[in-house]
Amino acid sequence: MDVTIRVQEADFSLADEYALLAGRPEVGAVVAFVGLVRDVPGRLAGMTLEHYPGMTEKQLGKIVAQAGERWPLSAVTVIHRVGELKLSDQIVLLLTASAHRDAAYAASQFIMDWLKNDAPFWKKETTGEGAAWVEAKDSDAKALARWQQGQ
Numbered sequence: 001m002d003v004t005i006r007v008q009e010a011d012f013s014l015a016d017e018y019a020l021l022a023g024r025p026e027v028g029a030v031v032a033f034v035g036l037v038r039d040v041p042g043r044l045a046g047m048t049l050e051h052y053p054g055m056t057e058k059q060l061g062k063i064v065a066q067a068g069e070r071w072p073l074s075a076v077t078v079i080h081r082v083g084e085l086k087l088s089d090q091i092v093l094l095l096t097a098s099a100h101r102d103a104a105y106a107a108s109q110f111i112m113d114w115l116k117n118d119a120p121f122w123k124k125e126t127t128g129e130g131a132a133w134v135e136a137k138d139s140d141a142k143a144l145a146r147w148q149q150g151q
Contacts, residue, residue, distance in 0.1 A: 001068045002075040005060045007051055009083040012093050021075050021097040029101035031108040035092040037085045045126045049082045049091070052120040056080075063114040067096070070110065071103035078111070080121065110147055117144045 004017075014034055021030050037047055064076045077095040085091060094111055098104040116137075123134040 001073050003061065003064050003068075004075075004077040004079075005057050005064065006079045007053070007056050007060075007082055008079065009081060011081070011090055012079045014090075014093060017077050017079065017093060017095055021077065021095055024074060024097065026099060027074050027097045028099045029104040030095055030097045031101070031104040033092070033094040033108055033112060034090055035112075037087050037089045037091060039087055040125075040127075043127045043129075044087065045128065046084065046086045047126060048084055048124045048131075049080075050122045050124075051080075051082050056120050059119050060115065063111055063118060066114070067107040067110050071098065071107045072100075073098050073103060073107055076107070076111070078115070080115075080119070082121070113144045113147060117141060 006012075014032060018030060018032060021027060038044075060078050060080070064078065067073060067076065073096060075095070075097040077093065079093040081089070081091050092115070094108055094115075096104045096107040096111065098107070124131050125134055
């Protein structure tokens, strides 16, 4: 399995990254997920993402390796942005490539659920009322629990 992991401030191109995987003869499916900065009904002005350099990439690599043990993946690309982001900016790109769509879909969900819970990223949201660090969400923990229970 070919793995690309990047943590960067610069934006990324879904089309460029997709083209690197879609032309491979063994690939029958590429599932793409792009996470965006979304407004929390009329109150979010932007966000800042911080991470632990070196450790973040290592943890992302472990998550991708676990997915590769569960599903027959040809390639995985994870690009996660850090720094100052505005509404509608791209935050994360995840591409999973496999011979079959079921593996690509499942691996994509698995990687994102683990990333949201285990990757060392910290998010600070800026609103008209100021800035505050975001706590972990129960919904993210529940999404992860299904993989921990063997589903």
